[in-house]
Each structure stands twice: as C-alpha cells, then as structure tokens.
Amino acid sequence: MENLAESLLELVRLASTSLPADVEATLRAACDREAPGSAAAGALETILENVQLARQKSTPVCQDTGTPIFYLYCPPGVSSRSLREQVEAAVAEATRRSYLRPNAVDSLTGRNSGNNLGLGYPTFHFEEWGEPYLQVDLLLKGGGSENVCAQYKLPHAALKAGRDLEGVRRVVLDAVYQAQGKGCAPGVLGIAVGGDRGGGYVHAKEQLFRPLGDTNPIPELAALEERLFEECNELAIGPMGFGGKTTVLAVKIGAYHRLPACYFVTVAYMCWACRRARMVVRDGKVSFSQQEGV
Amino acid sequence: MAAYDLSIPISEQEIRALHVGDTVRLDGVIVTGRDAAHKYMIENFVRAAETPVSEQALYQELLRLLKGGVIYHCGPVVRQRKDGSWEFVAAGPTTSIREEPYQADVITHFGMRGVIGKGGMGASTLQACQDYGAAYFHAVGGAASLIADSVKQVVSVYKKEEFGVPEAFWVIRVEGFPVVVTMDSHGQSIHDQVEAASRVKLHELMES
Numbered sequence: 001m002e003n004l005a006e007s008l009l010e011l012v013r014l015a016s017t018s019l020p021a022d023v024e025a026t027l028r029a030a031c032d033r034e035a036p037g038s039a040a041a042g043a044l045e046t047i048l049e050n051v052q053l054a055r056q057k058s059t060p061v062c063q064d065t066g067t068p069i070f071y072l073y074c075p076p077g078v079s080s081r082s083l084r085e086q087v088e089a090a091v092a093e094a095t096r097r098s099y100l101r102p103n104a105v106d107s108l109t110g111r112n113s114g115n116n117l118g119l120g121y122p123t124f125h126f127e128e129w130g131e132p133y134l135q136v137d138l139l140l141k142g143g144g145s146e147n148v149c150a151q152y153k154l155p156h157a158a159l160k161a162g163r164d165l166e167g168v169r170r171v172v173l174d175a176v177y178q179a180q181g182k183g184c185a186p187g188v189l190g191i192a193v194g195g196d197r198g199g200g201y202v203h204a205k206e207q208l209f210r211p212l213g214d215t216n217p218i219p220e221l222a223a224l225e226e227r228l229f230e231e232c233n234e235l236a237i238g239p240m241g242f243g244g245k246t247t248v249l250a251v252k253i254g255a256y257h258r259l260p261a262c263y264f265v266t267v268a269y270m271c272w273a274c275r276r277a278r279m280v281v282r283d284g285k286v287s288f289s290q291q292e293g294v
Numbered sequence: 295m296a297a298y299d300l301s302i303p304i305s306e307q308e309i310r311a312l313h314v315g316d317t318v319r320l321d322g323v324i325v326t327g328r329d330a331a332h333k334y335m336i337e338n339f340v341r342a343a344e345t346p347v348s349e350q351a352l353y354q355e356l357l358r359l360l361k362g363g364v365i366y367h368c369g370p371v372v373r374q375r376k377d378g379s380w381e382f383v384a385a386g387p388t389t390s391i392r393e394e395p396y397q398a399d400v401i402t403h404f405g406m407r408g409v410i411g412k413g414g415m416g417a418s419t420l421q422a423c424q425d426y427g428a429a430y431f432h433a434v435g436g437a438a439s440l441i442a443d444s445v446k447q448v449v450s451v452y453k454k455e456e457f458g459v460p461e462a463f464w465v466i467r468v469e470g471f472p473v474v475v476t477m478d479s480h481g482q483s484i485h486d487q488v489e490a491a492s493r494v495k496l497h498e499l500m501e502s
Contacts, residue, residue: 059384063370111458143389144388144435147389173499180413180488182389240413240435242484271435
C-alpha cells in the first residue's frame with residue numbers, strides 16, 4: 001500500500017472539525033421542533049453555531065476529541081502492520097497540529113503520552129474483505145459519552161427485562177434515563193444485542209457509522225429502532241439534560257449470535273457530536289465521505 | 295428567566311440574585327480544573343494537615359484567583375504560538391459529576407462563587423451553593439470552538455507537565471463566556487427536576 005500519511009491526516013482533520021451532514025441536518029430539524037426561547041432551543045442553536053464555526057476555522061467541534069476508533073477494511077494482501085504504523089503517524093501529527101487533544105493517559109502513572117499513542121491506543125479493528133479497495137472508517141468518541149455507555153445482562157429482574165426484544169427495549173430506556181444529559185444529549189444510540197461482552201461493544205459502536213436516516217434491513221429491529229426513538233424522546237431529558245423534545249437523534253440496533261447462557265445488550269451512547277469520517281483508497285485514488293454508512 | 299453579565303470576582307449578592315434558567319455572560323479571569331486538579335487540591339490544600347513547601351506558591355496563586363472566582367471543568371485543545379504563548383483552540387466543558395466528591399470542599403475552602411461545567415452536580419455541591427452562595431453554570435457541551443472564541447488570553451498554566459494538557463490548571467481571561475444557571479444558591483437544580491420528571495415517564499413507559 002502506498003504512503004497514505006497525508007490522506008490519513010486529512011481523515012482525522014475531517015472527523016474532528018467537520019460534523020457529518022446527516023448529523024447536522026438532524027440537529028437543525030430538532031432545533032426547529034423545540035419551543036422558541038427554551039433552554040433546549042438555546043443549546044441546539046449554540047451547537048449549530050459551533051458546528052459551523054469549527055468547520056470554517058478547521059478547529060475541533062469538541063475539545064474532547066475522544067478515542068480515535070479505526071475500523072479498517074482491507075483487500076487481500078494489504079499489510080495491517082504497515083497500515084497501523086501509518087495511522088499512528090497520522091494521529092501523532094494531527095495531535096501536533098491541534099486537530100486532536102492529547103488524550104492517551106498511562107493508567108498506572110497518570111502520565112499523558114502527549115501524542116495520542118499508547119498501549120491499546122488508538123483503537124484498531126482490522127478486517128480483510130472481498131472488495132478490491134481499502135476503506136478506513138474513523139469515529140472520534142469522547143469520554144463523557146463513553147462513561148454513560150452500559151451493558152446489561154438479561155434477564156434483569158429489577159427492570160423486569162426478559163431475554164427478548166421487549167427486554168432489550170426496557171434496558172435501553174433505562175440506559176437513556178441513567179445517562180440523563182451527562183453523555184451530551186441529544187445522543188445517537190448504537191446498540192448490540194448478543195455477542196460476548198467485548199464483541200458487544202465493538203458491534204454497538206459499528207452501528208454509530210450508519211447514516212442517521214437509514215432503515216434497518218431486519219424488520220423486527222427496524223420496528224424496535226423506531227419505537228425506542230419515540231420513547232427515548234418521550235423521556236424529555238432534552239439537549240444537555242435541560243428538558244425538551246430531543247433526547248436522542250437516532251437509535252441503531254445490530255444483533256450478534258450469543259452463547260446459550262448469555263444475553264447481553266450493549267448500549268454505546270454517542271454524544272450529539274457524532275464525529276465520523278470515511279476514507280476509501282481505490283486504484284491509488286483517495287476519496288473521503290462522511291455520510292454513507294458501513 | 296433573566297439575562298445577566300457578571301464580572302469576576304463575583305459578590306455573594308450577585309450570586310443570590312441568580313435563579314435556575316437564567317443566562318449569564320461571564321467576564322474576567324477563570325481557572326480550568328478537572329479530575330487531577332480536584333484530587334490535587336483536596337490532597338495538598340483542603341484536607342492536608344500541612345501544605346507541602348513545593349506547592350505553596352501555586353496554593354497562594356489559587357487562593358488569589360479563586361476568591362470570588364470560578365473554576366471551569368474543561369480540558370482544552372491548545373496551540374503554542376511561535377513566541378511561546380498559548381492559545382485555546384477548542385474548550386468546551388467536561389462532565390462535572392466526577393468532581394462531586396471534592397467540589398463542595400473546594401468551593402468553601404477557596405471562597406469560590408461558581409463552577410462551570412456540564413451535566414450538573416449532586417446534593418453536596420448544591421448544598422454548598424446554598425450555604426456559601428455559589429452557582430453552577432452550565433456551558434453547552436461540545437460547543438468547543440465557540441467557547442474558545444470567548445477565551446481572549448491564556449494568562450498562565452500550572453502543572454502542565456505533571457498532569458498533561460487536558461488536566462492542567464489553565465488561567466484564562468474570558469469575555470462574554472455564555473452559560474446557563476442550572477443549580478442556584480436557593481437549592482434549585484434543573485438536573486434534579488428533569489431527572490424526577492423523566493423517572494415518572496420511564497415508569498409509565500415500562501408499564502405500557
């Protein structure tokens with residue numbers, strides 16, 4: 001694979017400074033629905049103003065540029081080691097240029113590495129696929145939203161949640177209630193049903209790459225997404241937890257196979273600043289996009 | 295809901311005039327401080343039998359800056375100019391609730407009049423706001439480029455090497471920093487109100 005250093009740097013810059021068009025449009029529609037003059041409308045107006053300013057000045061939408069989470073889909077024969085090194089170099093350079101905040105902290109000493117590189121940092125998911133091109137998807141996920149993510153083990157007696165989609169519905173409502181405004185509402189919910197505990201989070205975060213307006217191809221999940229979207233908003237937690245009509249921007253659900261003994265529901269809460277970007281390298285040509293889903 | 299402009303240092307009288315829902319634009323010098331900073335202040339100043347000699351200078355500086363002052367829960371993205379001075383590039387609030395174990399003691403020890411953050415805080419901070427005369431100012435989470443625009447000068451920075459850029463004490467001069475009062479000095483909290491209302495709705499949805 002050719003030298004992608006500059007392109008990968010552009011991918012990081014784009015993800016940090018330019019909110020995807022579908023997310024911005026959804027926020028704008030939400031702003032129009034809130035009562036004029038309310039704290040909720042005020043928060044959304046500020047958010048939209050900030051999004052425009054960040055894009056115009058090429059500065060981070062949010063100062064918590066989060067964990068850079070890379071999903072790399074490679075054609076056969078591409079060296080994942082070489083790609084990893086190039087991504088790491090781009091992340092360090094993006095940090096030097098203030099597109100990213102230095103966020104990698106040694107858990108034992110408390111020292112910040114200063115360049116966003118460290119053990120298990122950033123996060124990589126590699127997959128070889130049958131397509132003839134390389135695709136690099138990047139999600140920047142901040143700490144406030146990561147702290148309100150939740151994983152439930154069904155059955156859950158206190159929530160009267162059994163091992164079925166009604167049980168999934170109940171625990172997701174609980175997760176959104178528990179989060180209140182702390183994950184920077186209005187959030188995008190990426191949900192995984194099944195999997196092991198680790199795989200559940202990986203799959204839940206994959207859902208965050210889906211365009212906000214898409215429809216789940218699995219009818220039961222599409223129906224649950226729609227119902228949860230309505231019901232989460234009925235909680236009226238609102239932007240920033242100020243109260244209001246917009247508590248979530250979208251609900252996206254995926255399902256994995258599971259062990260007979262295990263039934264996990266994983267809720268990856270993403271803040272309103274759902275910062276994702278995609279880079280495709282085909283026949284030596286690089287292109288970027290921020291709307292199409294995985 | 296009323297709108298106010300407040301200059302730091304803020305008086306108790308000015309704080310007592312504020313109620314939840316009011317919007318405020320803040321002017322003056324504030325200090326950023328988050329997880330490492332709060333743990334440090336508690337261990338070295340607030341609950342320490344004696345402040346270590348090595349930390350005395352910073353202690354005196356913080357006492358001066360925070361009297362009637364405001365601490366901002368924020369870990370900024372910064373840029374260093376060629377002349378060595380610093381610039382805030384992105385500077386929205388971080389989640390405040392992590393400082394709940396410390397905040398009430400820090401408010402009373404330093405004589406602070408406010409905390410800026412996001413997500414709200416708990417019962418002990420609300421009590422300290424009521425007893426001492428302080429307010430919780432909510433900034434819009436993620437509005438980082440916009441808020442950075444209201445930071446007119448980085449006056450100084452402490453503990454940058456030890457704590458790292460996000461966790462350091464950044465002393466900044468702000469103009470027109472936009473916030474909403476979500477916890478006031480009269481025992482009111484928008485966060486408590488919204489949580490209580492959403493709990494009722496949650497129970498309804500669970501019964502349906």
